[in-house]
Amino acid sequence: MKNIKIILLSLVSVLVITSCVKDDEEDFGSGPHVVGFRNVQNSYIYTDNDINPVQIAEPINLIGGSNGTTSGENISVTFSVDPSSTAIAGSEYTITNSGPLTIAAGSDFVQLPITVNPAVLPGNTPKTVIINLNQVSTGNAVISDSRKSITITIAKCASDLAGTYALSVTRIDNSAVYTFPNEVITELALGVYETSTTGPYDDLTIDGAPRNGFIFKDVCQSIVVEEQNLGDFYSNLVFGNPNETNQVTLDPITGNVVSITMNYTITFAAGDRQFRAIYTKL
Numbered sequence: 198m199k200n201i202k203i204i205l206l207s208l209v210s211v212l213v214i215t216s217c218v219k220d221d222e223e224d225f226g227s228g229p230h231v232v233g234f235r236n237v238q239n240s241y242i243y244t245d246n247d248i249n250p251v252q253i254a255e256p257i258n259l260i261g262g263s264n265g266t267t268s269g270e271n272i273s274v275t276f277s278v279d280p281s282s283t284a285i286a287g288s289e290y291t292i293t294n295s296g297p298l299t300i301a302a303g304s305d306f307v308q309l310p311i312t313v314n315p316a317v318l319p320g321n322t323p324k325t326v327i328i329n330l331n332q333v334s335t336g337n338a339v340i341s342d343s344r345k346s347i348t349i350t351i352a353k354c355a356s357d358l359a360g361t362y363a364l365s366v367t368r369i370d371n372s373a374v375y376t377f378p379n380e381v382i383t384e385l386a387l388g389v390y391e392t393s394t395t396g397p398y399d400d401l402t403i404d405g406a407p408r409n410g411f412i413f414k415d416v417c418q419s420i421v422v423e424e425q426n427l428g429d430f431y432s433n434l435v436f437g438n439p440n441e442t443n444q445v446t447l448d449p450i451t452g453n454v455v456s457i458t459m460n461y462t463i464t465f466a467a468g469d470r471q472f473r474a475i476y477t478k479l
Contacts, residue, residue, distance in 0.1 A: 229337050229338055229339050230259050230261075230268050230272065230335075230337060230338040230339070231259070231260050231261035231338070231339055231340075231341050232257060232258070232259060232260070232272060232274055232300070232330065232333055232338055232339070232340050232341065233257070233258060233260050233330065233340060233341030233343070233344025233345060234255060234256070234257055234258070234328075234330070234344045234345075234346070234347040235255070235256040235257070235258045235260075235306070235344075236255065236256075236347060236423060236424060237343070237344055237346065237347055237348070237424065238347065238348045238349075238350070238421065238423055238424075239255065239347065239348075239349050239350070239423060240323075240349070240350035240351070240352070240388075240414045240416050240421050240423075241253055241313060241349070241350070241351050241352075242352055242353075242354065242356065242387050242388035242389075242414065242415070242416060243313075243315035243318065243351070243352070243353045243387075244315075244353065244354075244355065244387065245320075245353070247315035247316070247353070248315070248316045249315075249316070250312050250313065250314050250315075251312070251313045251314075251315060252310055252311070252312050252313075253310070253311050253312075253313060253349075254308040254309060254310050254311070255308070255309045255311070255328070255347055255349065256306045256307070256308055256309075257274055257298060257300065257306060257307050257308075257309060257330065258305060258306045259272075259300060259305040259306065260341060260344060261341070267302070267303050267304060267305050268300070268302055268303075268335070268337065268338065269302055269303075270302050270335055270337075271299050271300065271301055271302050271334075271335070272299065272300040272333055272334065272335050272338045273297040273298070273299045273300075273333065273334035273335075274296070274297055274298050274299075274300070274307070274330055274331075274332070274333050274334075274340075275296050275297045275330070275331045275332045275333075276296050276297075276298065276309065276328055276329060276330050276331060277328070277329055277331055278292070278326065278327065278328055278329075279327035279328065279329050279346070281325075281327055282325055282326050282327045283324045283325045284324035284325060284326045284351060285324075288314065288317055289313070289314055289317055289318055289324055289351065290311055290312065290313050290314065290326055290351065291311070291312045291314070292309075292310075292311050292312075293310070293312070294309075294310060297334065309328065311326065311349070313351050315351075315353055318351060318352065318353040319353070320353055320354060321352075321353075321354045321417045321418075322352070322417070323350050323351070323352035323354075323416050323417050323419065324350070324351050324352065325348055325349065325350050325351075326348075326349040326351065327346060327347070327348050327349070328346065328347050328349070329345060329346045330345045330346070350416050350421065352416050352417050354388075354416070354417035354418075356387065356388040356415040357454065358382055358384070358390055358415055358445065358454060358457065359382055359383060359384040359390065360381075360382060360454070360478060360479070361379055361380070361381050361382075361478075361479045362380045362381075362382060362457070362476035362477055362478055362479060363376075363377075363378055363379075363380070363476070363477045363479055364376065364377040364378075364380035364394065364474060364475070364476050364477075365474070365475050365477075366394070366396060366397065366472050366473070366474045366475075367472065367473045367474075368396070368397070368470060368471070368472055369470075369471040369472065369473060370470065370471065373397075375396070375397045377393070377394055377399065379479075380392065380393050380394060380476060381393045382457075382476070385412070388414050388415045388416065389412065389413075389414055390412070390413055390414070390415065391408060391410050391411070391412055392410030392411055392413070393409055393410045394409055394410055395409065395410055395411045395427060395428065395435060395463065396463050396470065396472050398427075398428070401427070401428035401430065401431075402428070404430075405430060406427075406428030406429060406430035406431065407428065407429050407430060408428055408429055409428060411425060411427075411435050411461070412425060413437075413443075413459065415445060418444060418445040418447065419443065419444055419445075420437070420443035420444060420445065420457065420458075420459050421437060421443070422435065422436055422437030422443065422459060422461045423436065423437070424436040427463060433463055433464050433465060434462075434463070434464045435461060435462070435463050435464075436461060436462055437459070437460065437461050437462075438460040438461060438462055438471060441460035441473075442458070442460070443458060443459045443460055443461075444457075444458055445457050446458070453478070454478045455477070455478060456475060456476060456477045456478065457474075457475075457476040458473070458474070458475050458476075459473075459474045459476075460472070460473050460474075461474070
C-alpha cells in the first residue's frame with residue numbers, strides 16, 4: 198500500500214508540473230467561422246545591399262469557429278490601409294491587389310501580397326504599414342476582434358546582437374528574479390535572433406520542445422517579439438508587451454551593444470505572466 202501511494206503521488210506531481218507549462222489546446226467552438234491575420238505584427242529588415250523590390254505575404258486565416266472545419270463556400274475579405282501607417286504607398290511599398298481577398302472553399306487561409314522597395318527606405322528609420330480587415334462576404338463568418346489588424350514594420354538598418362550576455366529576468370506580478378549568467382543569443386538571419394531561455398525556463402527541450410528560448414527581431418535597435426508558441430512546442434503563447442519599450446542600448450562612443458531590454462508575456466490558463474528581461478553584454 199505504501200508503494201502504491203508513492204506511485205500515485207509521483208503521478209500527480211508530474212501532472213501538476215506539466216500543466217504549469219503546457220495549457221490545453223484552443224477550443225475552436227461551433228459558431229461561425231472566425232477570420233483574422235495569422236500575425237498581429239511582423240517586421241522585415243533590409244540593408245544597403247537590398248536594391249531590388251521584395252515581395253512579402255501576410256496570411257489571413259480561418260482561426261476558429263465551426264469546430265475547426267473549413268468553409269464549404271468561398272469567404273471574401275475586404276481590407277484597407279490604416280491612415281496611421283508611416284510607410285509611403287507607391288514608393289516604399291505597393292499593394293497591387295486592392296481586394297477583396299478570397300479564402301477558397303476547403304482552404305483555411307489566403308495570402309495578402311505586398312511589394313517592399315528597400316532601395317528607397319531611409320536608413321535607421323522604421324516605417325509601418327498597418328492593415329485592417331473590414332468585412333467578410335458570407336453570413337457564416339466574422340472577423341476576429343483581436344486579429345483584425347496587422348502592423349508590418351519595414352526598415353533598412355544594421356544589426357549585430359549575437360553573443361553571450363548576463364541575463365536577469367523579473368516576473369512582474371511577484372518580483373521573482375531569475376538569473377542566467379551565460380545567456381547566448383544566436384543570429385538566425387539578418388535582424389532575427391534566438392535566445393537561450395524564456396522567462397524562468399531553460400529546460401523546455403527535455404519535454405520535446407525544439408528550443409528553450411524565443412525568437413525576436415532587431416528593427417534599428419528596437420526589439421520586436423512576435424507572437425509564438427512557448428518553445429515552439431507548447432500551446433502557451435509568448436509575445437512582446439505592446440505598451441512596453443523593448444530596445445538595444447549602444448555605447449555612444451564605440452557603437453557596441455551594451456544591453457538589451459525586452460518585456461514580454463507568457464500566457465497560462467491560470468493567468469498571463471509578464472516578464473522584463475535585461476541582457477548585459479559580456
